[in-house]
Amino acid sequence: MKIGxxxxxxxxxxxxxxxxxxxxxxxxxxxxxxxxDLIAEFSFLYxxxxxxxxxxxxxxxxxxxxxxRGRPWREARAEFWxxxxxxxxxFPRRLATPFAEWGFNWCIYSHAHQFLMFHxxxxxxxxxxxxxxxxxxxxxxxxxxxxxxxxxxxxSDEFALIDPVHGWLMPVPRPVALKGASIGLVERFLPDPRxxxxxxxxxxxxxxxxxxxxxxxxxxxxxxxxxxxxFPTHAADAATKLVPxxxxxxxxxLEENCFNYKTLxxxxxxxLSQLIDTAACYELPFAQAVAAAELxxxxxxxxxxxxxxxxxx
Amino acid sequence: MPPDNLLLRAFADPGLVAGLxxxxxxxxxxxxxxxxLTGRLSYRIEDAGAFAELPARVRxxxxxxxxxxxxxxxxxxxxxxxxxxxxxxxxxxMLLLKGAAYAMAGLPMAxxxxxxxxxxxxxxxxxxxxxxxxxxHGWELDELEPYDVHFYRKWSHELPPLRHRDRGSxxxxxxxxxxxxxxxxxxxxxxxxxxxxxxxxxxxxCPTHMALHVAVHLFQDGEIAGALGALIDFDELCRHFGQNxxxxxxxxxxxxxxxxxxxxxxxxxxxxxxxxxxxxxAVMAAAARAGQPPAPVRAAMDPMVGSALVPDLPEFSSPxxxxxCLCLYIRSHWLRMPxxxxxxxxxxxxxxxxxxxxx
Numbered sequence: 139m140k141i142g143x144x145x146x147x148x149x150x151x152x153x154x155x156x157x158x159x160x161x162x163x164x165x166x167x168x169x170x171x172x173x174x175d176l177i178a179e180f181s182f183l184y185x186x187x188x189x190x191x192x193x194x195x196x197x198x199x200x201x202x203x204x205x206x207r208g209r210p211w212r213e214a215r216a217e218f219w220x221x222x223x224x225x226x227x228x229f230p231r232r233l234a235t236p237f238a239e240w241g242f243n244w245c246i247y248s249h250a251h252q253f254l255m256f257h258x259x260x261x262x263x264x265x266x267x268x269x270x271x272x273x274x275x276x277x278x279x280x281x282x283x284x285x286x287x288x289x290x291x292x293x294s295d296e297f298a299l300i301d302p303v304h305g306w307l308m309p310v311p312r313p314v315a316l317k318g319a320s321i322g323l324v325e326r327f328l329p330d331p332r333x334x335x336x337x338x339x340x341x342x343x344x345x346x347x348x349x350x351x352x353x354x355x356x357x358x359x360x361x362x363x364x365x366x367x368x369f370p371t372h373a374a375d376a377a378t379k380l381v382p383x384x385x386x387x388x389x390x391x392l393e394e395n396c397f398n399y400k401t402l403x404x405x406x407x408x409x410l411s412q413l414i415d416t417a418a419c420y421e422l423p424f425a426q427a428v429a430a431a432e433l434x435x436x437x438x439x440x441x442x443x444x445x446x447x448x449x450x451x
Numbered sequence: 452m453p454p455d456n457l458l459l460r461a462f463a464d465p466g467l468v469a470g471l472x473x474x475x476x477x478x479x480x481x482x483x484x485x486x487x488l489t490g491r492l493s494y495r496i497e498d499a500g501a502f503a504e505l506p507a508r509v510r511x512x513x514x515x516x517x518x519x520x521x522x523x524x525x526x527x528x529x530x531x532x533x534x535x536x537x538x539x540x541x542x543x544x545m546l547l548l549k550g551a552a553y554a555m556a557g558l559p560m561a562x563x564x565x566x567x568x569x570x571x572x573x574x575x576x577x578x579x580x581x582x583x584x585x586x587x588h589g590w591e592l593d594e595l596e597p598y599d600v601h602f603y604r605k606w607s608h609e610l611p612p613l614r615h616r617d618r619g620s621x622x623x624x625x626x627x628x629x630x631x632x633x634x635x636x637x638x639x640x641x642x643x644x645x646x647x648x649x650x651x652x653x654x655x656x657c658p659t660h661m662a663l664h665v666a667v668h669l670f671q672d673g674e675i676a677g678a679l680g681a682l683i684d685f686d687e688l689c690r691h692f693g694q695n696x697x698x699x700x701x702x703x704x705x706x707x708x709x710x711x712x713x714x715x716x717x718x719x720x721x722x723x724x725x726x727x728x729x730x731x732x733a734v735m736a737a738a739a740r741a742g743q744p745p746a747p748v749r750a751a752m753d754p755m756v757g758s759a760l761v762p763d764l765p766e767f768s769s770p771x772x773x774x775x776c777l778c779l780y781i782r783s784h785w786l787r788m789p790x791x792x793x794x795x796x797x798x799x800x801x802x803x804x805x806x807x808x809x810x
Contacts (some may be wrong), residue, residue, distance in 0.1 A: 166508070168477065195476045195508045196639040201765075220484025222764045248482075251518040252511050 142185030146178075148446070154179050157199070159190040163310030163358050164299070165250070167242065168196035175256040175343065176202055176234040182312045183235075183334050183347050186355040197419065202238050207291055220245050236340050239315065239347065243296055246310070246398040253299040254409045255306065255397040260293035261285045263438040266365030267307045269298050269417070271395045274342070277372030280320040281350060284431035287327050290438075292354035293362060302402065302409040306361035309355040313347035321346055322425075329427055354393060364417040366437055367392055371431065377424040380433050388419025456761045461492060461681055463726045465499035477508060482762040486679050488532050489516035490563025499557075515690040520563045527554050530620050535653060537588045543581050545653050546572040546646055548625060548664065553684075559641045560687035568612065568621035570642035575626035575639060575783035582610055582624065591616050598799065628664050629671060637667075659705040660694040666718035667711060685718045686726040693729065703737040712742030721756055755779055 142159065144152070146355040150172075152158045159172035171177060188393075190196075195363070199221055205228040206215040214231040217224055225244040229237045247255055258271035259282035268285070270278040279295055286292055295314040298307055314333065317322055321344065325331050332349040367388050368380075383391070387412060393399055399406045423429035457479045461468055493513035496502055499775040505513070531551055538545050547555055550566030558765065565762075573581045586592070590613040603611040608630045613622040616784040629641040646654040656664055665685040669678060706715040716738045722728035723735065743749070758775035 191472060195473050195506055197508065197512060199481050219765055222762060224765075249512075249515060249519075251515040308646070317701040376735060400526075401519055403522055403525060405518075 139189045140185065141181050141187050141189060141379070144181070144189075149177055157169060157201075159192075159194055159196050160184065161188045161190050161194075161358075162242075162312060163294070164253075164308050164312065165198065165243070165246065166190055166194055166196040167245070167308060168199045169202075169238075170200070171202040171234075171238075172203055173204065173234050175232065176238060178368040179235040179335050179389040179426050180238065182332075183349050186350070186352045190211040198242075198249070200238075200241065200245065202234055202241075210237050233337055233340055235335065236337055236342075236345055239313065240324045242312065246297060249400055250299070251401055251406050253303075253404050254393060254402055256300070257296070257395045257397065258298045259295045259314075260298045260309075260362075262293055262307075262362040262365075263290045263292035263322075263435075265362060266361075266435070266438065267293060267362040268366045268434055269307070269364065269366055269392075270368050270370055271298070271392055272369055272371065273395075277312050277320075277370050277371075277427065277430075279316055280323060280372070280427045281370050281422075281424070281434070283314055283316070283320075283324040284327060286314075286351060287329065287428075288435045290435075291357060291362075292350055299366075300409050300413060301361065304361070304436075305409065305412050306363055309354070309358045310363050311350045311358050313350055313427050315411055316348055316357050319421055323427060324348060366416070366434070367417045367419045368422050368434060369420070370422045370424060372427075374425055376425045378424040378426060378429045378433065379422075380437075381423070383419040384419055385414050385419060388417075389414045391419075393401045452661065456482075456757075458486060458488065458492070458762055459679060459725055459760055462488075462495055465496045465501055468496055469501055469504055476506065479762055480509070480512060483765050486762040487565055487677075488680060488683070489513065490520035490565065491680075491683065492563075493517060493564045494559075495667055513810070520565050523565045524554050524561065526620070527551055527566060527569060529777075530615075530618070530622075531555055531651065531653065533615075533618075534569075534571065534622070537585065538581070541580075541584055543577055543584070545575055546643070547649070547653050547655050548572055548628075549668075549684075551772065552649070552661065555649045555651055555653065556648070556655055558633075558688075558691055560684065560691060568623055570609075570623045570625060572625040572627070572639075572642075573645065578610070578624070578626045581625065582613075585613055585622070586626070587616050589617060590622060602796070603629060610742075628667055633671070635667075635671060635710050637663075637711055641709060658688070658698055659701045661690070662688045662702065662718075663706055663709060663711050663715060666706075666714040670714040670717040671711075678756075682718070682722055682760060686722045686728045689722065689728050689730060699731050699734050703741060706738070707741055712738065714742075715743065716742030716744075717752070717756075719762075722781070725757075725760065 153170060154172045157168040159166055159168045196387050201219040203219065205213065205217040206212060215228040215409060216231040216234050217228050218237055219228055220241060225241060226237065255330055256267050256269065256271055259278045260267050260269055261282055270281055271280050282295055292311045293307060293309040294311060296312065297310055299310060301308055321336065325333065334345040334347040334349065336344065338344050369391055396406070422433065457475065461479055483492045493516060496789055505786050510566045531547065534545060542694060548570040550564060551571070552651065553561040553564065593612050593614055595611055598610055608627045609625040613624065627637070628642065629635055629637060642656060642660055645657040645660060650656050655661065662685060665681055665688065669681045669685065672703050672804065703715070719730050719735060719738050722772045723730050755775040755778055758772045
């Protein structure tokens with residue numbers, strides 16, 4: 139059973155009652171809310187995600203609840219709760235969807251220390267993953283969307299989750315957050331863009347979400363082996379090119395994007411070393427996402443043409 | 452009816468998790484996360500031999516919580532190492548309190564335990580010099596309201612929190628275990644005399660004083676937020692050190708000598724009642740004889756303590772819990788300050804709070 143299979147009434151009944159247990163990659167979120175806009179927007183973006191049966195224990199119990207009812211003259215507000223914790227102050231209720239997405243991120247990076255977690259987008263082709271790492275504004279989401287248009291599978295727009303035991307990457311194919319000018323771009327280069335509501339004035343500017351491709355969700359339990367680590371940086375006047383990085387530099391750059399490097403300690407060093415040993419590292423300054431995606435696509439092309447082993451296990 | 456404190460029941464009887472369904476597990480995991488006790492719960496269940504049968508997803512969550520707690524322990528050990536480095540050679544003795552002491556003493560209860568900050572005790576007459584020395588070596592005083600600084604300096608048994616400018620760690624420097632003007636004033640020199648040396652050369656309170664310090668912290672010092680964790684500390688200290696019969700023989704006499712029989716009575720009462728702490732009958736009777744409050748006070752404390760120990764999950768919060776916590780908060784301040792300064796302090800806090808809420 140998927141979220142998209144439920145009628146609007148069923149959705150409201152479940153979200154407003156005991157909550158809906160949704161499988162998102164390796165995690166199960168139990169989401170409860172009575173905010174109608176959030177239910178509508180969430181069930182559009184997450185339509186392909188499976189609903190767990192009642193015998194599954196959730197990892198995160200999340201509630202997005204109306205707040206500030208005592209002050210009807212002010213703009214309606216809402217709160218995000220994960221178990222007993224609330225990572226943000228109350229926010230405008232019309233921004234419930236972006237805040238729920240940020241709250242889901244918070245749940246993962248605060249608790250999921252079974253993984254080594256990096257702030258990056260991850261896409262896969264022929265079993266190999268490209269890790270697109272960088273701070274917000276580096277253009278990784280736009281590049282990620284451009285790679286989806288060239289047949290790459292979405293693993294994640296926000297997290298590289300490395301299983302430190304096996305060294306593979308676990309998908310968590312949640313919606314891709316698109317900001318500002320990249321929204322129009324992505325609408326042009328994706329053949330069938332399914333884009334959610336556009337929020338004009340979030341703390342990160344204009345923001346919307348790209349619904350994850352159905353195939354990415356259907357294959358969300360299928361890990362990928364690391365292939366490439368790419369550090370994109372978008373600049374309007376950049377000469378778009380792949381610049382190979384020395385492994386030691388790649389290691390340090392990727393570590394800067396790690397959420398829990400210190401928390402995992404020795405296991406983090408070992409897992410990151412293993413990853414960097416397997417993956418080639420590049421810097422990718424780019425002006426246009428489509429041209430940059432062609433270069434990354436060429437890496438996968440080259441690997442399969444050269445007959446390099448695609449299966450390191 | 453107060454909400455189900457499943458977390459407390461699981462610590463008292465870890466075997467009960469074998470019978471939990473999905474909803475039970477979700478409540479237990481949510482309460483454990485809220486009270487910051489997930490790692491400790493996992494070890495309590497493992498020690499009871501109930502770990503192998505856990506659902507796979509629960510085991511994963513426990514493993515992740517253990518990773519986080521283990522990294523906290525590493526950071527704590529490093530912090531103790533740095534403090535020793537700074538304070539050694541100055542001739543100031545350093546005594547570790549609470550989590551730092553449990554970790555450095557290698558107590559089983561330190562497994563999975565997290566500490567937000569590090570607590571040390573130094574002799575009261577050297578406090579100024581220790582503070583200057585720490586400030587000269589990278590620790591900084593947090594920006595506080597002048598009133599709060601005044602409150603710490605006048606009414607508290609510790610310096611305002613110090614934060615290391617590079618590592619961000621927070622250090623509480625105590626000079627005794629209770630505020631200097633509170634109703635109970637244990638003699639710090641007795642604590643120093645019976646302190647024990649740890650493997651790294653720093654000091655810790657002796658076992659009975661360690662347990663008394665937790666009891667004081669719980670029932671005299673008013674940290675309501677971490678009440679369940681503190682009660683579990685007391686229980687686990689008693690279970691560990693109680694394997695040596697000498698511990699139980701010395702506990703009540705040590706409390707009598709320090710004048711701490713009342714908090715000891717409460718700690719023993721609620722730990723044995725709620726967590727099944729195996730305190731011998733004779734010890735319970737002796738603590739009751741020495742420290743039992745009048746019956747009406749006991750009758751008022753029971754439900755208040757019961758409510759304050761429930762993890763604060765918003766959807767289960769009851770107005771009663773808020774009232775109980777407020778009463779315990781006022782009670783703890785009543786015990787540490789004379790009535791007039793207390794009334795002024797609480798009025799000031801209440802005014803600031805309502806001001807903050809409307810601005």
